[in-house]
Amino acid sequence: MSHLDTSAPFDPDAPAVPLHRIQEVGAALGLTTRTLRYYEELGLLKPAARSEGDYRLYDEDDLERLRFIKGLRDDAGFSLAEIGQLLEDEDARDRNRDRFRTTDDPAERRAIVDDALARVDRQVASLRSKMERLAAMIEEAEGRRGHLQTHIAELEAGVAPAPHDHRPKGGASRITRAAR
Amino acid sequence: MSHLDTSAPFDPDAPAVPLHRIQEVGAALGLTTRTLRYYEELGLLKPAARSEGDYRLYDEDDLERLRFIKGLRDDAGFSLAEIGQLLEDEDARDRNRDRFRTTDDPAERRAIVDDALARVDRQVASLRSKMERLAAMIEEAEGRRGHLQTHIAELEAGVAPAPHDHRPKGGASRITRAAR
DNA sequence: GCTAACCTTTACGTTAACGGCAAGGTGGGC
DNA sequence: GCCCACCTTGCCGTTAACGTAAAGGTTAGC
Numbered sequence: 001m002s003h004l005d006t007s008a009p010f011d012p013d014a015p016a017v018p019l020h021r022i023q024e025v026g027a028a029l030g031l032t033t034r035t036l037r038y039y040e041e042l043g044l045l046k047p048a049a050r051s052e053g054d055y056r057l058y059d060e061d062d063l064e065r066l067r068f069i070k071g072l073r074d075d076a077g078f079s080l081a082e083i084g085q086l087l088e089d090e091d092a093r094d095r096n097r098d099r100f101r102t103t104d105d106p107a108e109r110r111a112i113v114d115d116a117l118a119r120v121d122r123q124v125a126s127l128r129s130k131m132e133r134l135a136a137m138i139e140e141a142e143g144r145r146g147h148l149q150t151h152i153a154e155l156e157a158g159v160a161p162a163p164h165d166h167r168p169k170g171g172a173s174r175i176t177r178a179a180r
Numbered sequence: 181m182s183h184l185d186t187s188a189p190f191d192p193d194a195p196a197v198p199l200h201r202i203q204e205v206g207a208a209l210g211l212t213t214r215t216l217r218y219y220e221e222l223g224l225l226k227p228a229a230r231s232e233g234d235y236r237l238y239d240e241d242d243l244e245r246l247r248f249i250k251g252l253r254d255d256a257g258f259s260l261a262e263i264g265q266l267l268e269d270e271d272a273r274d275r276n277r278d279r280f281r282t283t284d285d286p287a288e289r290r291a292i293v294d295d296a297l298a299r300v301d302r303q304v305a306s307l308r309s310k311m312e313r314l315a316a317m318i319e320e321a322e323g324r325r326g327h328l329q330t331h332i333a334e335l336e337a338g339v340a341p342a343p344h345d346h347r348p349k350g351g352a353s354r355i356t357r358a359a360r
Numbered sequence: 361g362c363t364a365a366c367c368t369t370t371a372c373g374t375t376a377a378c379g380g381c382a383a384g385g386t387g388g389g390c
Numbered sequence: 391g392c393c394c395a396c397c398t399t400g401c402c403g404t405t406a407a408c409g410t411a412a413a414g415g416t417t418a419g420c
Contacts (some may be wrong), residue, residue: 021396021397022397023396051397
């Protein structure tokens with residue numbers, strides 16, 4: 001299949017897209033080469049191509065995917081295993097994209113895109129769930145904040161604070177110190 | 181409960197609050213005893229008291245603190261080190277609570293509560309920052325969703341899809357296969 | 361006052377997510 | 391055609407966050 005001509009106007013083997021080597025990618029995204037290889041080992045992403053000498057070559061699609069992974073890891077706090085679950089869907093999406101191109105049955109195409117939509121919906125749902133839990137924690141913390149402001153108001157008014165039901169907690173007090 | 185009286189009508193050593201042993205606490209919060217001891221080792225929480233035989237005894241305050249820790253870990257996805265940073269503040273808060281009780285200078289009391297408020301504010305800010313990053317990811321994902329819906333609409337209309345600028349990515353195509 | 365269930369500390373094992381090194385191959389600029 | 395910076399796989403090391411087993415002490419019920 002190889003069109004040996006490198007100077008042909010349309011060489012199917014000529015890279016139409018810019019490809020990047022591993023260190024370049026790492027520097028661009030703030031990841032080490034080791035991390036990129038590790039992610040590949042885990043099946044999170046396979047670089048778009050390999051060079052003749054087996055160098056990993058990443059394209060823009062890979063970069064975007066890596067940014068997504070990094071976001072899920074750093075921003076959303078997912079484990080790589082959880083990310084793998086979310087990206088297993090992405091892998092299917094890639095395969096479907098191929099199928100999409102090679103079919104012309106509109107029904108099948110419709111089914112594929114519907115499927116992809118469902119996947120993204122699951123991703124969004126997963127992210128939303130995380131965010132709601134976070135929001136609940138924020139509300140809780142703001143509840144504590146309000147409580148403190150009440151105390152401040154009491155102090156401003158020169159009122160003795162409501163008696164705390166907390167016990168000291170400091171190292172000095174020992175419980176059941178009496179009794180043999 | 182043995183009301184072992186030493187001398188006073190208000191025995192400072194008598195436990196006025198219910199105390200719980202480690203396994204009970206673990207079961208209640210969904211944490212193992214090992215985890216509780218580990219958190220203590222890290223300085224995340226010191227149980228309210230120890231029994232005569234050195235059993236750890238947790239009070240309700242400890243339980244609440246543990247729920248907070250668990251939320252930061254599971255919901256917010258903070259590392260225990262980061263949680264330690266947020267709770268270092270909490271420790272200072274505990275110490276301040278003691279100082280608060282033992283002083284009667286309104287100015288000092290005011291200062292202490294103000295300090296506590298600032299701490300909670302930092303916690304909230306930290307949580308908010310996490311949530312905003314998460315929200316950004318959600319928006320991004322919903323952008324992809326919208327893109328997919330556009331595709332669906334195109335298919336519905338029987339229109340050929342806009343040409344993808346993605347290249348195949350499937351294993352078959354090798355870049356620079358011709359080469360030298 | 362005996363026993364079973366629980367607790368203590370100590371210490372080594374495990375999994376996830378990489379870091380880092382060694383031994384050798386690659387690639388493009390001179 | 392050479393060179394050096396970059397790449398490869400392989401493998402051992404490390405840190406965080408626990409699990410788990412050992413050897414012994416404690417508590418509460420009977």
